[in-house]
Amino acid sequence: MEYDVLVIGGGHAGLEASIASAKMGAKTHLITLLIQNLALASCNPAVGGLGKGHLVKEIDALGGVMGEITDKCGIQFRILNSSKGPAVRGTRAQIDMDRYSIFAKEIALHTPNLTISQESAESLIYEKDSQGRYVAKGIKTNIGKTYYAKRIILTTGTFLRGLVHIGETKLQNGRFGEMSPQNLSNSLQDMGLTLGRLKTGTCARIDGRSIDFSQLEVHNGDMNPPHFSYKTTNFNPTQLPCYVTYTNENTHRIIRENFHRAPLFTGQIEGVGPRYCPSIEDKVNRFADKNRHQLFLEPQTQEAVEYYINGLSTSLPIDVQEAVIHSIKGLENAHITRYGYAIEYDYVEPTELYHTLETKKCANLFLAGQINGTTGYEEAAAQGIMAGINAALSLQNKSFTLARNEAYIGVMIDDLVTKGTKEPYRVFTSRAEYRLLLREDNAYLRLGSYAYEFGLIDEVRYTQTMTDKSHIERTMEYLQTHHLTPSSSNLAMLTSLGLSPIADKTLLIHIIGREELDFPRLRKLLTHCGVENIDSISESALEQIFIESKYFDYIHKQKEQIGQMEQMLQVEIPRDFTFDNIPGLSLEVIEKLKKFTPKSLFEASEISGITPASLDVLHLYIHLHHKKMA
Numbered sequence: 001m002e003y004d005v006l007v008i009g010g011g012h013a014g015l016e017a018s019i020a021s022a023k024m025g026a027k028t029h030l031i032t033l034l035i036q037n038l039a040l041a042s043c044n045p046a047v048g049g050l051g052k053g054h055l056v057k058e059i060d061a062l063g064g065v066m067g068e069i070t071d072k073c074g075i076q077f078r079i080l081n082s083s084k085g086p087a088v089r090g091t092r093a094q095i096d097m098d099r100y101s102i103f104a105k106e107i108a109l110h111t112p113n114l115t116i117s118q119e120s121a122e123s124l125i126y127e128k129d130s131q132g133r134y135v136a137k138g139i140k141t142n143i144g145k146t147y148y149a150k151r152i153i154l155t156t157g158t159f160l161r162g163l164v165h166i167g168e169t170k171l172q173n174g175r176f177g178e179m180s181p182q183n184l185s186n187s188l189q190d191m192g193l194t195l196g197r198l199k200t201g202t203c204a205r206i207d208g209r210s211i212d213f214s215q216l217e218v219h220n221g222d223m224n225p226p227h228f229s230y231k232t233t234n235f236n237p238t239q240l241p242c243y244v245t246y247t248n249e250n251t252h253r254i255i256r257e258n259f260h261r262a263p264l265f266t267g268q269i270e271g272v273g274p275r276y277c278p279s280i281e282d283k284v285n286r287f288a289d290k291n292r293h294q295l296f297l298e299p300q301t302q303e304a305v306e307y308y309i310n311g312l313s314t315s316l317p318i319d320v321q322e323a324v325i326h327s328i329k330g331l332e333n334a335h336i337t338r339y340g341y342a343i344e345y346d347y348v349e350p351t352e353l354y355h356t357l358e359t360k361k362c363a364n365l366f367l368a369g370q371i372n373g374t375t376g377y378e379e380a381a382a383q384g385i386m387a388g389i390n391a392a393l394s395l396q397n398k399s400f401t402l403a404r405n406e407a408y409i410g411v412m413i414d415d416l417v418t419k420g421t422k423e424p425y426r427v428f429t430s431r432a433e434y435r436l437l438l439r440e441d442n443a444y445l446r447l448g449s450y451a452y453e454f455g456l457i458d459e460v461r462y463t464q465t466m467t468d469k470s471h472i473e474r475t476m477e478y479l480q481t482h483h484l485t486p487s488s489s490n491l492a493m494l495t496s497l498g499l500s501p502i503a504d505k506t507l508l509i510h511i512i513g514r515e516e517l518d519f520p521r522l523r524k525l526l527t528h529c530g531v532e533n534i535d536s537i538s539e540s541a542l543e544q545i546f547i548e549s550k551y552f553d554y555i556h557k558q559k560e561q562i563g564q565m566e567q568m569l570q571v572e573i574p575r576d577f578t579f580d581n582i583p584g585l586s587l588e589v590i591e592k593l594k595k596f597t598p599k600s601l602f603e604a605s606e607i608s609g610i611t612p613a614s615l616d617v618l619h620l621y622i623h624l625h626h627k628k629m630a
Contacts, residue, residue, distance in 0.1 A: 019065055060229045124191075165269055194354050
């Protein structure tokens, strides 16, 4: 049987890819090792956070399911950085990891055009076309089945030649207890794709009955819990607390005394791990001056029978793990239900990809998730939905990419395919040049039109999005062109709303943006100032009006920068222009420019490794070249 799209791997990337392509009308089949582990939260039981929350909102805006499932099975919800500006806030949820997979399976099995089977992909079927380029045709599995498809998406996570490390013990697993395919990497290498090795790790889990909670700090969710999905209404989840404890000098002594048994230091682990999420042995080694490290005990399910020790990722031997955990306040008698471990796995250097996530060396083959060098459920899911959309669109000879000024998804994919990565990549708000424009709260406005065009959201949602957009644009235009004078009636109105008085004629946008305003007071202020049909404006649109007013000058400046960048990319590179010896360009960049000889800065921007900073330098020297020739 031949499918339109074949997805290999049922993690967060595979789930989003398969559902997106199926919803777009492609006959899709998903192959996964264990159906009950669909979209398993195999590491920490949480979704979202700083930067990552933006991705979840964008996935939801594009019609994905991560936000919807998280809202259904979340057991604690918080806004991180709530005291800071909206651009750097992040929604985060503790999830019931068991129920997450149950909901994921339920959605997948009820998605039209999508079928699922439980088996392991062993090798790719491919051939060469008349131009000598490889073309993916299908997959052979471990139970002797052969599948053919017009498009194939690999979302293999940590399973490509996965190797689990616990002390001196090594296991050929993609996750602890689950087999890892050993031959699929060979297919990728045979096609000339560059592979590398990365490493990640996870923490021990402990029996909740064995924790002395009386000694721990309580960490509750928000009183007014945020949610991720536009589908979620009447949100009132049951929230569980997390708990905080710390390592101590004794903990660090135990770890230091066992460095000689740590796979991270003995050379047993070759892959590069994430700098921003180091193991506890790495933290003790690198930060020797610290006498303690914070740990969060996070419930894994609604029943809170197991807790995850966030901050204690390790691959130390099991006897050392026990001694370390028992040295920590509140965990003196803790019973370990699952030991921590490190895992090494193959990944494909992401510069091998186009921005559509199709491989350059093999037509019809798309990659998404940790196979591209990323880490995190959210990064994987975001790539998954983009791969699913592009696989389905490519059947019609179409494609879809997001620019860096459109979405964090665009930032991530551009970073990966142009710069590559030598360590597990994760999204941070600091990676986005235009983060004031790429907020969690406006993801649906930024991406809703695309989702509707692809058939991933319904008309009701699209109509509401367009209505909000119209109300925001109309109101913002009014606020930028109308003033408030310090008349007695206006001053009385400001006083009644608890706002500071004005001494001079003031633009409405500056009055709204200077103080914190809740929705009722904002409606009253807008009504007094003459804005029409205030009652018809949704709270979502009101939120945008307030934020856009508060950061009006900064947002205006970023939009100008985007316009300048778009204008700059249209600049043509003269035929007689020489790339050699340009200060500010690395030898690698110069070699690539000479090799591909782009005709414009836009073409140069599409070359792997050519960064925005490189384009700025190139633009300057093209300008100097024109002056010299004049």
